[in-house]
Amino acid sequence: MRRILGPQTTGDALAAKIQALNSFIRGWCQYYRCTSSPAEKFRKLEYELFWDMTHWLGKKYKLSTPAVLRRFKKGEYFSNDAGTVKLIKPDLYKAKKRLVKAWHNPYTGTETIERERPFSYERLWDGRYGDDWTWYDVREEVIRTKGTVCAIQGTECISRGTPLEPSEIEIDHIIPRWKLKDSQEVNRRENLQPVCTPCHRAKTKSDRKVLSRMP
Numbered sequence: 001m002r003r004i005l006g007p008q009t010t011g012d013a014l015a016a017k018i019q020a021l022n023s024f025i026r027g028w029c030q031y032y033r034c035t036s037s038p039a040e041k042f043r044k045l046e047y048e049l050f051w052d053m054t055h056w057l058g059k060k061y062k063l064s065t066p067a068v069l070r071r072f073k074k075g076e077y078f079s080n081d082a083g084t085v086k087l088i089k090p091d092l093y094k095a096k097k098r099l100v101k102a103w104h105n106p107y108t109g110t111e112t113i114e115r116e117r118p119f120s121y122e123r124l125w126d127g128r129y130g131d132d133w134t135w136y137d138v139r140e141e142v143i144r145t146k147g148t149v150c151a152i153q154g155t156e157c158i159s160r161g162t163p164l165e166p167s168e169i170e171i172d173h174i175i176p177r178w179k180l181k182d183s184q185e186v187n188r189r190e191n192l193q194p195v196c197t198p199c200h201r202a203k204t205k206s207d208r209k210v211l212s213r214m215p
Contacts, residue, residue, distance in 0.1 A: 001025075001045075004126045005052045010060040012127045013136030017056075018078070018085045020127035025049070029093040038095055046091040053078055053087065081144040082166035135187070139171050142192045151193035152203060159196045170200045176207045 004020055025045075032038050057068045057078075072078050079086040148169050150159035158164075172195045173186060180186050195203070 001049060002052060003121075004124070005056045007056075007059055009126065009128070010056060011134075013134065014057075014060070014140060015080045015085045015136050017127035018080060018087050020125050021049070021053075022088045024124055025088045025090050029088075029090050033093045033096045035095065038093070039091065042091045042093055046089055049087075049090060081140045082148075084166045138187050138189075138192070141189060142171050142194055143169060145189065146192075146194050148194055150196040150199055152195050152199040154199045154202055156198040156202060157196055158198055164194075164196060168196065169194045170197055171195075172200050172203060176211075178211060 001021070001024065004017070004024065009017070029038075029042060029045075032041070054065055054068050057063065057072055058065060061068070061071075063071065071081070074083060074086075077087050077089050143166055148163045148166055149161060150157050150164065152172070153159060153161065172193050174191050174193055177186050180191075185191065
């Protein structure tokens with residue numbers, strides 16, 4: 001967990017980082033909850049995760065600890081700006097008794113034993129995508145600063161001025177990519193706007209028509 005939230009990983013997207021942590025925590029806690037008293041260990045893990053995540057967010061967004069908690073601690077635990085991805089609390093997992101029943105022991109049988117593959121923590125996904133991982137953070141920032149109301153509200157708009165769920169929002173480039181030569185200008189916040197799917201499709205279709213008429 002400390003490796004996933006290492007200081008050198010603050011360039012990773014927040015939503016992806018939470019998903020990677022959830023995958024690890026869910027598997028680890030589901031496995032070790034089948035013991036006599038996992039609560040103490042899970043509380044220690046929760047404490048470690050809370051402060052590691054707080055420090056990681058502080059370094060990523062250059063925020064103080066109180067500012068991190070005000071912005072990202074929503075309800076019981078952390079989530080991204082849009083609230084679409086929430087971090088799992090390890091101490092929510094309770095002990096689970098293992099059902100004991102008679103079963104066939106392959107070690108005393110005659111068939112060939114099929115052994116499990118060795119598990120390595122180094123193979124865990126740590127939340128890093130390819131070259132386009134920064135887009136996830138850009139999307140979160142647009143939703144946080146510009147809201148979830150469709151900015152176009154065309155004839156086929158499904159929003160009509162009503163806020164949409166963050167998962168329904170698409171991010172549109174006000175000035176199309178092909179009109180801007182500087183790649184840094186393309187994804188500037190000023191050139192991005194939240195839109196619904198029908199309006200985004202209509203605008204993209206219109207932009208392509210203009211592009212096709214160009215010599």
